[in-house]
Amino acid sequence: MSLRSRIAVLAIAFAAVVAGGFFVVVHYLLGPTPQTVDFTAGHASGQPVNMTIMTDPVNDVSGTPDWVSYFVQSPQTGQWMHSTTWQLPAHTRINVTAYEFDTCDPLRNQYWGKVTGTVGDVMQVSGEAAGVNGTVSVVNSNTTCGVAHTFTVPGLGLNVPFEGVLYTASNQCTHGPCAMSTTHTVTKFSFVTPGPGSYRWQCFIPCGLATDDGNGHAMSTLGFMTGFLQVVA
Amino acid sequence: MAAATEAGAAAGRPEPRHGVRIAVIWLVLAVAADLVIWFVWGPHMPPGNMSTSAADQQFDFNVLSVIAAPVMLAVFIYFGYALTMWRQRPGDEEDGPGHLRGEARVQAAWIIVTSAIVLGLAGFGTYELIAPAGAGAGEGPQPIWKPAGVNTSSLTSWVPNTKNILQVQVIAQQWLFTYRYPQFGGMETTQLELPVGQPVEFHVTSLDVIHSFWAIQLGVKADANPFLDNVAYTTPEHTGGFTVRCDELCGIWHGAMYNYGSVVPVTAFQSWVKATETRLAALTKTLPPFALVYTPNEISGLAKFYYQAGLPGAGGQYYGPQDPEQP
Numbered sequence: 290m291s292l293r294s295r296i297a298v299l300a301i302a303f304a305a306v307v308a309g310g311f312f313v314v315v316h317y318l319l320g321p322t323p324q325t326v327d328f329t330a331g332h333a334s335g336q337p338v339n340m341t342i343m344t345d346p347v348n349d350v351s352g353t354p355d356w357v358s359y360f361v362q363s364p365q366t367g368q369w370m371h372s373t374t375w376q377l378p379a380h381t382r383i384n385v386t387a388y389e390f391d392t393c394d395p396l397r398n399q400y401w402g403k404v405t406g407t408v409g410d411v412m413q414v415s416g417e418a419a420g421v422n423g424t425v426s427v428v429n430s431n432t433t434c435g436v437a438h439t440f441t442v443p444g445l446g447l448n449v450p451f452e453g454v455l456y457t458a459s460n461q462c463t464h465g466p467c468a469m470s471t472t473h474t475v476t477k478f479s480f481v482t483p484g485p486g487s488y489r490w491q492c493f494i495p496c497g498l499a500t501d502d503g504n505g506h507a508m509s510t511l512g513f514m515t516g517f518l519q520v521v522a
Numbered sequence: 523m524a525a526a527t528e529a530g531a532a533a534g535r536p537e538p539r540h541g542v543r544i545a546v547i548w549l550v551l552a553v554a555a556d557l558v559i560w561f562v563w564g565p566h567m568p569p570g571n572m573s574t575s576a577a578d579q580q581f582d583f584n585v586l587s588v589i590a591a592p593v594m595l596a597v598f599i600y601f602g603y604a605l606t607m608w609r610q611r612p613g614d615e616e617d618g619p620g621h622l623r624g625e626a627r628v629q630a631a632w633i634i635v636t637s638a639i640v641l642g643l644a645g646f647g648t649y650e651l652i653a654p655a656g657a658g659a660g661e662g663p664q665p666i667w668k669p670a671g672v673n674t675s676s677l678t679s680w681v682p683n684t685k686n687i688l689q690v691q692v693i694a695q696q697w698l699f700t701y702r703y704p705q706f707g708g709m710e711t712t713q714l715e716l717p718v719g720q721p722v723e724f725h726v727t728s729l730d731v732i733h734s735f736w737a738i739q740l741g742v743k744a745d746a747n748p749f750l751d752n753v754a755y756t757t758p759e760h761t762g763g764f765t766v767r768c769d770e771l772c773g774i775w776h777g778a779m780y781n782y783g784s785v786v787p788v789t790a791f792q793s794w795v796k797a798t799e800t801r802l803a804a805l806t807k808t809l810p811p812f813a814l815v816y817t818p819n820e821i822s823g824l825a826k827f828y829y830q831a832g833l834p835g836a837g838g839q840y841y842g843p844q845d846p847e848q849p
Contacts, residue, residue: 397729398693400700400710403805429808443698443781446712489778491697495730504696504730509774 323512325374326361329521332378337479340364340375343388344438344451344492345465348513356507357391357438357496357514360466369466373516379485382408385449387476388469389416390462391437393453394494396430401439401493403427406447407478416474417454428452437474442490442518445483451476482520491515540607548599552592559587569741572764572785575658575756576741582650582657589639660726660735660744660752663814669721669755677812680705682720682788690714691812692726694733694746697775699766706795708812709802714766714783716758717791726752727815733772737783739764746770751814758785 290298328338341362348358350371360369377383396402404412404426411426421428428450430436437453454461454472462471492514495504507513564584571577651657655669672687680688691702693710702710714737716722726735726744733746735754739762744754761784768779786794799806810816 398695398700399809400693400805402808403802427804427808431808431810443712443778489775491775493695493698495696504773508696515774 323372323374323516324370325376325519326363326370326372327376328364328383329376329378330365332381334378337382337384338364338377339384339386340377341386341388342440343369343467343473344391344514345462345467346391347463348465350465351512353506354465356510358465358507358512359514359516371512373490373512373514374519375516376519376521377482379482379520379522381482382479383482384479385440385477387440387449387451387478388467389437389451389453389474389476390465390467390471391453391496392456392458392461393435393437394430394496396436396439396450396493397495398493399430401441401448402430402436402450404449404478406442406445407449407480412449412476412478414452414474414476417458417472421452425452436494438496438514439493440490441493442488444486444488445480445518447480447490448493449476449478482518485520485522488518488520489515490518540603544599544603547603548592548596551595551599555591555595556588559591560584563587568738570739572760572762573658573740573742573756573758575654575656576739577759578650578654578657579741582647585646586643589643593639655755658741658743658754658756660754663751663753665753665755667755669757672721674723677704682717682792687721687723688717689723689725690716691814692724692735692744692746693729693816694727694735694768694772695729696731696773697768697779699733699735699768699779699781702809702812703795703799704812706799707803707806708809709799709806710809711798711802712781713798714781715791715794716783716785717788718758718761718785720788721755721757724754724756725814726754729816731772732770733779734769736767736769737764738767740783740785743769749815749817761785761787 328340332338343360343362344357345360346357347354348356348360348371351358358371359373361372361375362368363370404410411424414422414425416422428435430450435452436450439448439450441448452474454474458472460470460472462468462473467473492508496508496514508515511517564580564587565571567580567583567587569576569579571580651659652667656665656667661667669687672685674687674689676686677689680686689704691704693700693702698712699714700710700712701714702708724735724742724744726746727750728746728748730748732748734743735746736743737756740756740758742754742756744752746752763782763784766781766783768776770776772779
């Protein structure tokens with residue numbers, strides 16, 4: 290084989306390895322880009338936006354069914370969407386209804402047991418919560434079980450700890466999106482969006498199973514326990 | 523040099539004193555550069571002078587720059603001079619001088635000057651680390667360089683302008699910093715406010731992985747390790763805002779792990795801390811007692827219950843065999 294042929298073969302082999310590595314990174318590590326659920330379509334200025342979400346202990350919509358996950362209800366179709374990127378109008382009151390189907394855990398940092406950044410710095414809890422029902426401003430996750438997950442937007446100072454159901458509760462959710470007939474709690478709160486921008490949010494219960502101190506897997510993957518609020522004018 | 527020398531000799535011209543030329547050029551430019559660095563650039567050198575540690579670091583950077591600039595200029599001036607004066611001329615086919623000889627004085631000067639610079643900087647750096655109480659860096663759980671004239675006589679109260687130093691605990695977690703003020707009921711908040719002119723003792727720790735607390739304009743940087751209390755000192759000298767960033771790659775939201783703090787007048791700090799202590803009273807009651815380090819999974823009696831019952835608990839590290847901690 291001539292020198293020119295050998296160089297060509299070597300170059301092709303190198304390019305194939307690079308392309309293969311690129312494919313692996315994009316396909317398996319970065320994963321597909323989650324879709325954005327749009328709450329701005331048809332929104333009348335000055336009117337509040339109603340958003341309904343749920344946090345589930347399992348999901349049937351990914352290759353990792355044992356990962357906990359958020360779901361959001363499409364404002365257009367009412368279907369549960371597996372997305373954590375939500376587009377919201379700026380300077381608008383967002384009324385959130387959150388269904389929590391997961392069991393409770395003690396917070397790693399009890400600071401996240403305080404409701405902050407909502408209207409009145411409170412949330413309304415009902416359903417089969419292990420902790421306190423009614424108007425709640427602080428959840429003590431160490432004494433009342435309390436928190437299953439949090440919805441925390443650091444850039445907005447927004448933190449809402451969702452009270453979970455007891456491990457011993459019957460009729461727990463085993464398929465996500467969870468059916469409303471299974472045991473759950475309901476949390477309602479409102480917040481006002483700021484000006485346009487992209488605000489990341491996360492859960493502050495380290496619920497990524499045992500990886501990376503609990504902050505791997507679902508905690509580190511868009512579409513599960515972390516995402517963005519895309520606030521637009 | 524030989525080509526130019528012999529070309530000059532062949533042309534009957536006296537060979538210029540290249541060494542003197544280079545030295546004069548270097549001296550003029552070095553003095554000018556150092557004056558610009560010290561008086562023009564220096565006052566704007568990061569991290570600024572917002573605190574004692576920041577001002578010390580700025581001074582150190584200025585000193586290093588003033589020393590480095592002449593060295594760098596010497597290299598580039600010689601490089602430029604050689605390219606200009608000793609380049610190959612048209613028709614010059616000579617292949618250098620017939621022999622090379624050593625220059626003992628040049629070699630000795632080189633060794634003496636470089637040794638003096640390196641050893642001098644080593645001594646300067648050591649002094650600048652010790653004198654300003656660790657220079658804003660984390661000194662570990664038992665700091666040996668403390669600010670003069672202060673102590674930790676009370677962990678439950680603080681009064682400005684006394685020897686009792688203000689304590690602030692920095693708690694890092696994926697992916698945000700929170701701050702506890704043990705002398706104000708142990709309250710915890712995401713806001714970092716400091717009084718101007720008052721020494722501060724930071725206690726930096728982590729609840730999960732390794733982070734790094736970097737208060738940029740304060741010139742404070744200390745690693746945040748789980749189960750370890752890393753102490754750093756500074757004294758804010760000017761009011762204003764500063765940025766806190768995590769400086770240790772810590773996961774997916776490392777780049778978003780930042781917030782802002784502010785240095786305010788003492789009276790404003792006292793008003794803020796009192797109002798915040800009151801506002802967070804209900805939360806503070808639920809926090810674990812203040813400690814220099816936390817074992818988050820052991821402070822929770824509930825987590826122990828989960829462990830003993832064989833239940834998984836995401837809040838702690840008591841995972842079941844189906845989810846080993848490090849699969």
